[in-house]
Amino acid sequence: MTPADLILAAESDPSSSPSPSCLDDTLCNLVWDWTRSSWFAESSFWVLIKPLRIIMILLIAMLARYLLNRTIARLVRTTSQTSVPTILRPLRERIPTAPTTDPAAIYPERRRQRAEAIGSVLRSLVTAFVFSIAALMILKELGFDLAPLLASAGIAGVALGFGAQSLVKDLLAGLFMLLEDQYGVGDTVDLGEATGVVEAVGLRITTVRDGRGVLWYIRNGEIVRVGNKSQGWAMVIVDVPIGFASTEEATRVMREAAERVAEDPELASEFVEHPEVLGVEQLTVDGAVIRTVAKTTAEGQFAISRALRRRLVEALENSGIAGRIAAARVFPRPAAPPDQGGTGQGGAT
Structure with missing residues (x-):
C-alpha cells in the first residue's frame, strides 16, 4: 500500500487518533478536536x-x-x-x-x-x-542548517574581498566622498588627469566632461586629490603689466575701473567682497606687474574675471598709460658695422 493510500485510510477511519506526542502539543490537540483528522493534526505545525x-x-x-x-x-x-x-x-x-x-x-x-x-x-x-x-x-x-551556509558565505566574502579589492575601494571612496561633500554634479573640479565639469556622481564612478568635450569616467578609488572650483566662493586674480609707467597713476586708474565693475548691476550680485588693487606684484625686465583681486561666488568667477580684464585694459588705454607702455618697448638698435654693408645709422626695433 502506498503512503497516499495510508493517509486516505487514516482520514477515512475516524477511530484513528494522533500519536501521544502530538496530543501533548496544544495546537495538535486543538486541531484534532476541531477536525478529528489525525493527519491534519500531525501536520498542523507545518501547515499552520x-x-x-x-x-x-x-x-x-x-x-x-x-x-x-x-x-x-x-x-x-x-x-x-x-x-x-x-x-x-x-x-x-x-x-x-x-x-x-x-x-x-x-x-x-x-x-x-x-x-x-x-x-x-x-x-x-x-x-x-x-x-x-x-x-x-x-x-x-x-x-x-545555517551553519554551513554562513561558513560558505564567509569564505565567499573573503574570496570576493581579495578578488574585488578595487571595487570595494571604489565603493567606500564614493560613500565617503558623498558624506564629506567633496564635489557634486555641476561643480568644476580638478582631479589630476581630468579637469572639467562633473556630470554624474556614483558610488563607483565619477563622470567629468573637460573643456574639449571629452567625457572622463574616473573610478572613485583612484581619486587621490580633488580641487573643487565651485564650492562657496572663489578668488579672481588679474595681473596686468604696466611696463615702466607710473605705478601710482596706474594703480589709481585700475582701482577706479575695478570699482565700476563692482557697481555693474549685472555683476554686483556675484561679488562677495569689493575688488581690490593690491599694487605691484612683481618686477620683470619689461617693468612692473600690478595685481587686482576680487572675491566672488563660484558661479560668477569666470564672468567677473573676463569683465575685470576688459575694463582694466580699457581704463589703461583711455588714460594713455597703454600708449606709454608700447613706447617704452621700442628700443634703439645699434648701428651695423660698415664692413657688413650697413649704412652706419641706427634704427629702431
Whole structure:
C-alpha cells in the first residue's frame, strides 16, 4: 500500500487518533478536536505554524524597512534646513577654524541634492540588510542548517574581498566622498588627469566632461586629490603689466575701473567682497606687474574675471598709460658695422 493510500485510510477511519506526542502539543490537540483528522493534526505545525511564522517574519521585515526608510527621509528633509546632523555636514564645517562663509547659504540646492544621494544609498543598504536577515530567518524556519551556509558565505566574502579589492575601494571612496561633500554634479573640479565639469556622481564612478568635450569616467578609488572650483566662493586674480609707467597713476586708474565693475548691476550680485588693487606684484625686465583681486561666488568667477580684464585694459588705454607702455618697448638698435654693408645709422626695433 502506498503512503497516499495510508493517509486516505487514516482520514477515512475516524477511530484513528494522533500519536501521544502530538496530543501533548496544544495546537495538535486543538486541531484534532476541531477536525478529528489525525493527519491534519500531525501536520498542523507545518501547515499552520510554519507559514504563519514566515508571514510574520516578512511583515516585521517590511515594517522595519518602512520605519527605517521614514527615519532616513526625515533626516534628508532636515538636511536642507538650518539644523543639519553632524554626519551630513561637510568636513570643512566640522573644523572650528573653518571660514564663516557657508557654501550652503549660497547654494542651498547643492545640500539638498547631496542629502538625496546619501539618502538613496542608505535606503538601499537598509533594504539589503533587513531582507537578508529575513531570508536567513525564513531558511531557519524551513529547517535549513545555517551553519554551513554562513561558513560558505564567509569564505565567499573573503574570496570576493581579495578578488574585488578595487571595487570595494571604489565603493567606500564614493560613500565617503558623498558624506564629506567633496564635489557634486555641476561643480568644476580638478582631479589630476581630468579637469572639467562633473556630470554624474556614483558610488563607483565619477563622470567629468573637460573643456574639449571629452567625457572622463574616473573610478572613485583612484581619486587621490580633488580641487573643487565651485564650492562657496572663489578668488579672481588679474595681473596686468604696466611696463615702466607710473605705478601710482596706474594703480589709481585700475582701482577706479575695478570699482565700476563692482557697481555693474549685472555683476554686483556675484561679488562677495569689493575688488581690490593690491599694487605691484612683481618686477620683470619689461617693468612692473600690478595685481587686482576680487572675491566672488563660484558661479560668477569666470564672468567677473573676463569683465575685470576688459575694463582694466580699457581704463589703461583711455588714460594713455597703454600708449606709454608700447613706447617704452621700442628700443634703439645699434648701428651695423660698415664692413657688413650697413649704412652706419641706427634704427629702431
